[in-house]
């Protein structure tokens with residue numbers, strides 16, 4: 570019986586009025602779950618190689634959904650940042666977002682080297698960011714800077730480097746439009762995270778301006794915008810390209826029947 574009483578706070582997340590961070594953990598978990606259902610259902614609507622992209626979109630929100638269920642309980646129980654769950658989620662989902670770039674560019678000659686570089690940059694960014702939030706919290710600005718080098722590597726690939734070049738040379742307006750939207754997500758949507766990081770108490774650059782809770786609030790908003798937004802861009806590209814291919818084969822079929 571005692572065991573059950575002790576378990577109760579773990580099984581039943583508490584949500585107090587005014588706990589805005591707690592609200593965003595709940596909304597985030599449901600939004601990620603709903604997005605996952607959507608992406609997996611749309612899987613059958615797209616053709617061939619676009620199925621891979623839809624699958625990865627669904628996996629990203631699925632992995633996030635599972636972690637959000639843990640994080641919201643952790644927050645509700647402890648009123649503290651679920652840093653470990655957060656970074657485990659990111660270290661799985663951010664490389665998968667790099668995979669999305671690779672998948673859409675593969676038909677236009679993307680090499681695996683591009684994929685591995687982007688994965689390396691994101692792992693660098695997240696491992697050093699984690700160290701700055703935990704082990705070396707007193708020196709969070711230094712670790713934030715080291716982490717930003719990884720972020721800069723990703724930005725370079727997407728805005729100036731080979732990913733950008735492949736998109737430019739593709740001569741495919743649909744691909745180019747989707748690629749550029751994703752690039753803006755990385756530049757603006759991802760820049761939200763370092764702002765949250767600066768709220769780290771004492772050592773953070775914005776510690777005096779933002780209180781600790783703003784960190785999780787900012788991360789939660791960033792995750793919803795970026796993970797679901799990214800998936801929707803991929804979805805609309807996949808649907809657009811599928812319609813294009815089906816249009817062409819329908820035309821060819823009609824021509825055959827006439828001729």
Ligand SMILES: *C/C=C(C)/C=C/C=C(C)/C=C/C1=C(C)CCCC1(C)C
Pocket residue numbers: 659662663694695698699712713714716717720759760762763766792795796
């Ligand atoms: C779905 C999760 C995503 C897209 C997470 C992205 C996270 C970042 C872009 C984090 C970046 C950071 C820096 C650039 C410096 C400070 C430490 C981080 C890890 C917050």
